[in-house]
Amino acid sequence: MQRGLGLTQLTLDIAEHNAVPLEDRPVERPRSGHRHLVRNGLVWAAAVLVAAYAASVVATNPAMRWDSIGKFLTAPIILSGLVTTLLITFLSAVIGLAGGLVIALMRMSSNPLIKTIAVGYLGLFRAVPLLVQILIWYNLGTFFPELGFGIPFTDIGLYGDTNVLLSPLVACLIAIGLNQAAYMGEIIRGGLLSVQPGQVEAAIALGMTRAKAFRRVIAPQAAKSIIPPLGNDMINLLKATSLVSVVGVGDLMTRAQGIYASNYQVIPLLIVASIWYLALTIVFTFVQGLLERRFAAGVAR
């Protein structure tokens, strides 16, 4: 009886429901603001709790030595390491950008020989780990005791002692710079490919030489799509400079290692280094944002 009535009711409901045209039936709207807030609040509370617990575990750890972190963060020796890190980053970025532009243009050349050279360069320098490349350049003196310019197969020319010419810093700059050139080359090539061929043709048709068209039209437009991956690459480069600690160039990482080797406060000094790498990365990201805005002109907004 009960069941029968329910069934009739259901049938009636369905009949009534079907009588409403599809376009007039109510739809479920996205969750109302109230419930949304509660759910969001719960997620936030959980996140804060986890973060607070993690922080308390780290902060109250007796091995943490907050006093030494504070002391070493601005210690002259750490700051001089920071300057060296920035110097290596800046100079390898310059070598990388210049080399990368050459590699990108060679890679896009219609001359098969030039193109092959660029492809070979990319293959080699991207395949060998940067750490290995740094060690090779650093130890080059054991392989070629003398380096210089001269006429092949003769003794005529200018030569110098490899170990003098390739100081640890120079060896690192060459290693990181050439490695950067490979990655930068692909980034720049990607940017150049993103410029529509019609833009170049318009510049040529206007009477610009190829060089002027590159400067006035291709480069500024390519810059727009180069900047995001470039920013990525710069941050990678900054952190990759810590690899030079294997050959004892006095960068931030080398300095931190040097200190904890004598006072055994390993984690605090690694945190000091981390804080500086984090700070520099924040600065780099900020600069990337500025550049992106600078070159955003003409993007549909």
Added chain:
Amino acid sequence: MNFSPPELRAAADAPALIRVRNVTKRYGANRVLDGVNLDVRQGEVRCIIGPSGSGKSTLLRCLNALTDFDSGAIVLDETRVGYTERNGVLKPWTGREAAAFRSRVGLVSQHVNLFSHRTVLENVIEGPVQVLGASRVSAVRSATDLLSRVGLADKHDSYPSQLSGGQQQRAAIARALAMNPRVMLFDEATSALDPELVGEVLGVMQALASDGMTMVVVTHEMRFAEEAGDRIAVMDAGRIIEDGPASEVFARPRQPRTAEFLKDHFRFAPAEGRRSHA
């Protein structure tokens, strides 16, 4: 509108400003241009029509040396395209010479290629300042004038992406005119536009024509060719198959291929557009 002084207007018996002689161009075995001859007089609107792939655009691009050709000769404004005479010998152009030549020929192409990273005004002054070495102040002054003539006085600071296709194409015309070209080349300037935007661009072209600008117009707009064109060349398979005054070519095509092409073109045209070719 007054884009060029009236004394430059056509004189039918003057030597042609552009002379194309037996020009041939191949891509592999394919003859894109197969012995083309064409004259364009000073102040004339010379339309080139014909089916897709007949070589119209290639011919136009040969005229401003954007494309080279295999044999034959083109003379534009008493310059042998592609060569400079040195010690009585015609030597191939350097990149700089080619660029200098192109600065004297305006090109408006099908795909609007305003520099996307520059505003409309910057687009128009780019050529005069960067190529001709004009001062920024005087370039801005003449650009302002040109932009108001093409109806874009209020769009100076807009970026191309903020304009409609028709506005972009009118800005492109202003950019080409800013170079004070001897000749304007139009390569299907309206065929990438939405139908309702075609008229405003053709209007600017028509005004330019009535001011006496020498124009070579590759187009699919038969009514424009008929009304604004002085002489029409019909191309097919790399050859010019018919060449004559606009009125004759449309009213009494001599070649069956021309008649067929025109018939295909007017098949869906409104009756009014067909009035004289029945």
